[in-house]
Amino acid sequence: MPEVDIEWPWQYNFPPFFTLQPHPETRSKQVAAWKSLILEYCEKNKIYVIDVRESSQGPLFYNSTINRKLEQSVILSILSELQKTDNSAPVDKLNNRWEIYWHTLEEWASMIYDYVLGQGIQNSVLTLHELVQGEDTAEEMFFGMNQEVLLKVLRLLEKDRKCEVILEDDVQGVKFF
Amino acid sequence: MRRGIGLGAIKKNKYEQEKYKDKGNEIQENQFEQMTKQLEVFKVNLEEFATKHKNEIRKNSEFRKQFQEMCASIGVDPLSSGKGFWSVLGIGDFYYELAVQIVEVCLATNAKNGGLISLDELRTRLIRARGKNKSHQEISKDDLIRAAKKLKIFGSGFNVIPMGKDKYMVQSVPGELSMDHSVILQQAEKNNSCLSVSYLEQVLKWEKERGEKALEHMVNQGLAWIDLQNCKDKMYYFPSLFTACINSTN
Numbered sequence: 324m325p326e327v328d329i330e331w332p333w334q335y336n337f338p339p340f341f342t343l344q345p346h347p348e349t350r351s352k353q354v355a356a357w358k359s360l361i362l363e364y365c366e367k368n369k370i371y372v373i374d375v376r377e378s379s380q381g382p383l384f385y386n387s388t389i390n391r392k393l394e395q396s397v398i399l400s401i402l403s404e405l406q407k408t409d410n411s412a413p414v415d416k417l418n419n420r421w422e423i424y425w426h427t428l429e430e431w432a433s434m435i436y437d438y439v440l441g442q443g444i445q446n447s448v449l450t451l452h453e454l455v456q457g458e459d460t461a462e463e464m465f466f467g468m469n470q471e472v473l474l475k476v477l478r479l480l481e482k483d484r485k486c487e488v489i490l491e492d493d494v495q496g497v498k499f500f
Numbered sequence: 501m502r503r504g505i506g507l508g509a510i511k512k513n514k515y516e517q518e519k520y521k522d523k524g525n526e527i528q529e530n531q532f533e534q535m536t537k538q539l540e541v542f543k544v545n546l547e548e549f550a551t552k553h554k555n556e557i558r559k560n561s562e563f564r565k566q567f568q569e570m571c572a573s574i575g576v577d578p579l580s581s582g583k584g585f586w587s588v589l590g591i592g593d594f595y596y597e598l599a600v601q602i603v604e605v606c607l608a609t610n611a612k613n614g615g616l617i618s619l620d621e622l623r624t625r626l627i628r629a630r631g632k633n634k635s636h637q638e639i640s641k642d643d644l645i646r647a648a649k650k651l652k653i654f655g656s657g658f659n660v661i662p663m664g665k666d667k668y669m670v671q672s673v674p675g676e677l678s679m680d681h682s683v684i685l686q687q688a689e690k691n692n693s694c695l696s697v698s699y700l701e702q703v704l705k706w707e708k709e710r711g712e713k714a715l716e717h718m719v720n721q722g723l724a725w726i727d728l729q730n731c732k733d734k735m736y737y738f739p740s741l742f743t744a745c746i747n748s749t750n
Contacts, residue, residue, distance in 0.1 A: 333612075333744040338694075339725035339737045348722045352611060391729050 329367045332360060341391035343400075357393075357401045362410060366425040371469035372414070373421050375399060414471070422472055426464070431476040435465055436485055439499045448489065450496045546570065558594060561640035568646065598639070598647035601626050606658075606672035612748065613740035614722035615673030616685075619644060619660075621746045622670055641668070663689065669740065675721050680714040685738065693741035696733035 334340040334356050344350040364383050365373070375395050378384040385392040402421050405411035409427040414420045426434065438460070439445060454460060455468040465473075477497055480486045486499045556563045605625045609617055619641055627639055648670050651658035659671040663686050671677060687703060688695050700711035715736045718724040727735040739745045 333742075333748040336744050337725070337737065337739065337742055338729065338735065339727040342726060342728045344725055346719050346722055349614065349719075349725060353725075391727075 329364055332356060335360070335386060336389060338389055338391050341386070341393050343394075343397045354401055354404055358405055358410075361401065361405065361423065362425040365423040369467050371422060371472050373402070373423055375402070375419050375421065422469075422475075424472070428472075428476050428479055431465060431468075431472075432479045434463075435476060436480055436499070438463055438465075445499045448494075448496045448498045450494065452495075454497065559638065561638045561643055565640070565642045568642075595643070595647045595650060598626075598643060599650050601629060602644065602648055602651065602670070603672070605629065606670065610672065612745055614724075616669055616671050616723050616738070616740040618740065618746070619668040619670060621740075641666070644670075661685070673721065678714075680710065681718060684714055684718065685741070688736075688738050689741050693739075693743070694727070694735050694737040696730075696735050698733055 334353075340353065340356070344353050361373075361383065364370070375398050378395060378398055379392050384398055399418060402411050402413075402418075405423070406413075409429070410424050411421050412424075414422055424431070435454070442459075451470060451473060455465055455470075455473055460466050465476075468476075474488065477486055477488050480499075481488055484500065486497050489496045489498065550557065550567070553563070553567075557567050558564075602622065605622055606615065606617060609621075609625070623639065623641060623644055626644070630639075645660055645668060648658060648660050657672065657674050659677065661669040661671055661677060661682050663669055663682065667686075667689075669682075669685060683704065684695070684700070687700070691699070697708060697711040697715060700706045700715075701708060704711075715724060718738075719726060719736065723740070724736045724738055727737055
């Protein structure tokens, strides 16, 4: 997938940004800058999953111009920081793959539910494909959402009795209430 | 003439000495009075001058500098006198206002530069923040240095560090910087905002320990960042001197 250029923050061209800083105050500034850079980059490129093992393949953690890359252990600690604010979660036991939520699952849930109410399409069944890939939602923020993330969002709504997820072999859909 | 011998002579001698002393005091007092008068006259003239040229002083930075120097030569500090005649002029206010704005810029950029900013960047940001409606008031580096120096009264939090050749850094965090640190900043400025211990060994002929100690101190002050991915050396970077950081809007 071709990646959209984002406006890189100044730190991205600052070589020490890619080395974890020893001074606590400086380090917390550094980590904060990385957190917002990760969220912004994933949002612009609609990247829902990051694989830490492949981190040196994309530009996010590897700036080829200045030849600096962020170590995997550092990436892991920043992703864990993001998890504290519900902006990420590991999806495998080894913590290699991480889902990134530039909107938290709660925020996504209310966005999708607001859309459903606005369209008045409660009580009808939508396929998951329709919901995030269909023509009708092309302008919505959740358009193109990764299916695993989408299911987590819908499960949240289901808990509030706002929808029911239907997962059968031939239909994967959702009915909103 | 007969030499003065005896009690009478001693008394006379003493009396004459006292007379001389009195005379001396009198002359001294006269001179002092005269000088005070002259100084008064000069002060009055200076005040008249200041009132007359109030607008120029406020508008023209070169004029302001010369006026400041004139004041300094007779021991008048228009900045320290908040009351009375000088406050009417609003010259003190001008610098107070600047000082407040300096603090604002320093606080706003602290997150990225750790509390160290070049006078040039400070000036650019400050002028931008003042907005267009005040553009008739030209702010010179000299104005900024005067105002920043006034901030020293708040303790060691504010410091103007000379960097040679009309270049200055303004430090807005507590923590003394020694000569070694100033020299390091000067070197880093010439070397793309970064340097290493061995660079200091080569260029300044410093002992390894001296460079290490100074650089580590700056890391612990939050002024320097380290880079461990340089193939040769542990590099120390200064965001306050890094062009992309200086130019970034946030």
